[in-house]
């Protein structure tokens with residue numbers, strides 16, 4: 001990928017801050033990170049006045065800016081209700097989904113940057129290649145070795161209790177909020193990271209899966225579960241409230257059992 | 264130039280399922296998608312997927328599923344296609360389960376099922392209220408397992424059709440030209456067969472439950488190259504879009520016992536569908552709500568209440584956790600404590616690229632599946648839970664048919680046609696960058712959306728539809744005045760939005776023209792000036808073909824096997 005690692009932006013003054021109608025109090029200032037790494041050496045911030053209303057999300061505001069004020073903004077979005085995982089960004093210092101964040105709760109100034117720690121494609125769009133590369137490493141599909149997959153006459157049984165074991169982890173929308181919030185990843189981008197580990201756990205804990213062998217190598221490697229020092233940055237950032245540290249902890253216990261029992 | 268035997272455009276459920284099927288037949292297949300596959304709008308589906316597994320009620324059967332689907336369609340669906348879908352449903356669902364889809368379970372470990380509107384039996388399999396999300400992940404995982412090549416964040420600009428000037432019969436889809444969004448460059452993709460799986464066209468409306476990428480551009484690209492669009496006037500309005508943002512509140516909320524109440528606190532559905540109440544089919548519930556609002560029994564601003572408070576915290580947390588989050592985050596209402604404000608919202612595109620049960624379109628080499636296709640299994644009104652089913656049943660069939668076609672009809676590379684198409688795309692983009700804008704993209708888009716919301720809505724009439732058609736044609740006339748505000752191609756949303764708008768305007772025209780022509784009321788198409796169904800004249804599918812003068816409408820018969828059209832009472 002052509003993207004480069006995020007550089008520290010220079011605090012430039014707005015050049016093209018569009019004028020707004022002189023309306024009363026409800027004007028919030030958006031400071032947006034602007035950068036096209038392949039073209040410009042350094043990033044800068046551009047400011048925009050945004051008129052708020054109850055219920056306005058950061059994403060609504062960005063789309064409004066895009067439509068009416070600045071067609072050059074780059075931001076990734078699609079579903080606008082926290083299911084597609086596109087719009088993760090750093091909002092006032094925290095990784096969040098723009099579509100799930102109300103402007104009214106953010107105070108008079110809203111600073112938007114791309115997710116911390118990830119390379120930037122342009123403006124608020126970061127390059128998720130490495131994130132998906134690591135997800136690929138954990139054999140991200142159900143591994144079946146003994147059951148007849150071609151027999152479509154009946155389902156493989158699973159009790160509601162067993163199904164519940166993966167309830168949290170299946171909710172991951174691959175937004176990357178956790179990835180950007182993990183201090184280990186800031187120093188080593190090869191660390192599998194919380195979401196890939198949780199995904200691995202989603203399969204390992206699934207009573208229908210038989211792929212522990214395929215996954216143990218990477219999980220138990222120098223890039224695996226032992227790198228996490230339970231700083232909870234990821235849990236705090238996760239918009240889907242996935243208890244990532246618990247998933248990591250469970251994976252660790254499972255690895256120890258695997259070491260002892262060889263399966 | 265990238266070359267594959269099969270090129271699937273769209274990485275939603277339909278596209279991924281087609282890719283898996285083609286790969287399983289040994290074809291070299293790639294997916295090309297505007298958003299990363301897991302970010303497709305299929306992931307937003309909440310309620311579930313239908314199949315007569317008979318776990319919740321052993322009396323259910325594929326025949327019952329077929330009958331209720333046909334009745335739900337107001338007898339416009341092709342009955343052979345519905346039979347195929349309902350017969351194959353249990354296998355496709357169990358296959359998804361074997362591939363890892365974490366369905367919610369019954370106590371004995373079998374897949375749980377819930378009742379959905381107009382279904383007759385509890386037939387909807389689900390994973391809490393995240394069904395689409397888990398199916399999407401499962402199918403993407405199966406693509407990875409088969410090492411399907413995925414080109415993500417590619418926006419397609421044109422469908423490449425090989426045309427022999429001496430022999431027009433030799434027209435054939437050969438690939439696509441796409442914009443690599445993150446690198447900002449044009450690319451050519453050549454294939455022996457192209458499968459269009461680009462989803463629905465919800466963004467033509469402003470009040471829609473659809474994602475921002477659901478613009479229907481795949482339909483338009485096929486239409487511009489000669490593939491007809493079928494039954495586009497049939498647009499589903501979901502009864503329960505969240506007031507304000509129109510984010511979907513799943514039918515699952517009513518399946519779990521939710522009540523609809525007007526501002527007098529009355530459960531008004533008893534006046535519209537005495538037996539099925541809140542679980543009548545969507546078109547009927549949407550009309551009921553619209554009537555309540557129109558007759559002054561809604562709340563100011565135009566909404567009614569979906570009340571779940573009696574369902575109880577525990578069941579809401581277990582079965583509807585996503586709905587609860589949505590209401591809290593996007594409407595500031597906790598459904599455990601207070602009713603949710605809702606209004607009918609555009610939800611689903613029943614029409615699409617005309618194709619048969621194998622996804623075969625009239626344009627050789629072009630296949631279609633999913634919401635972008637019209638098989639037709641939904642007819643005039645889709646039942647909840649049937650479209651996720653459609654994606655896996657017909658995705659699999661289209662993938663297999665395309666793989667067979669590609670094997671039987673390999674072609675050698677013809678670079679010239681790709682050069683010509685690339686040059687055309689470049690020229691178009693250059694043109695959009697030259698000179699001063701005389702029109703504003705956002706204004707045209709807003710006017711289009713408002714027109715569709717207000718005049719091509721739940722209730723329609725000739726006067727409104729004529730006004731809408733004039734307006735859309737006016738907007739089409741203004742569109743050439745739009746100019747790019749940014750030139751560089753890297754993640755240039757301005758460019759993509761303008762191209763999508765062009766496509767949406769043409770689709771809006773097709774929808775409106777079809778609705779104007781159809782002087783009857785059937786399913787989702789409700790004409791107040793023609794309030795009854797007219798089987799003598801209108802038991803037929805609309806086909807719209809692109810011409811330089813605008814859409815040309817033709818009709819084709821509905822396939823009726825054993826279910827004679829009857830009155831639709833619930």
Ligand SMILES: Cc1cc2nc3c(=O)[nH]c(=O)nc-3n(C[C@H](O)[C@H](O)[C@H](O)COP(=O)(O)OP(=O)(O)OC[C@H]3O[C@@H](n4cnc5c(N)ncnc54)[C@H](O)[C@@H]3O)c2cc1C
Pocket residue numbers: 272273274275276277278295296297298299300302303304305306307308309310311312313394395417418419420460461462463472473474476477480481511513610611632633634635647648649650651652654
């Ligand atoms: C909120 C919501 C809830 C729903 N709930 C249910 C439910 O409970 N049960 C049910 O049966 N149905 C439900 N539906 C309907 C169902 O989800 C959809 O009909 C179905 O998922 C469509 O799948 P698809 O694969 O055809 O399209 P999508 O999933 O929309 O995928 C379209 C794909 O096309 C790609 N694409 C688009 N434009 C381009 C372009 N220009 N270039 C390249 N690629 C492009 C996109 O990237 C995407 O990958 C729901 C729909 C909505 C909106």
Ligand code: SF4
Pocket residue numbers: 181182183184185193194227228229230231232233234235244245
């Ligand atoms: S808990 Fe572990 S994975 Fe999560 S942020 Fe901390 S170090 Fe990273």
Ligand code: SF4
Pocket residue numbers: 171172173174175176177178179194195198237238239240241242244
């Ligand atoms: S674990 Fe949470 S924060 Fe991380 S990618 Fe998944 S949903 Fe996003």
Ligand code: FES
Pocket residue numbers: 059076077078079080081082083084085086087088097098099100
């Ligand atoms: S736009 Fe889909 S998660 Fe925000």
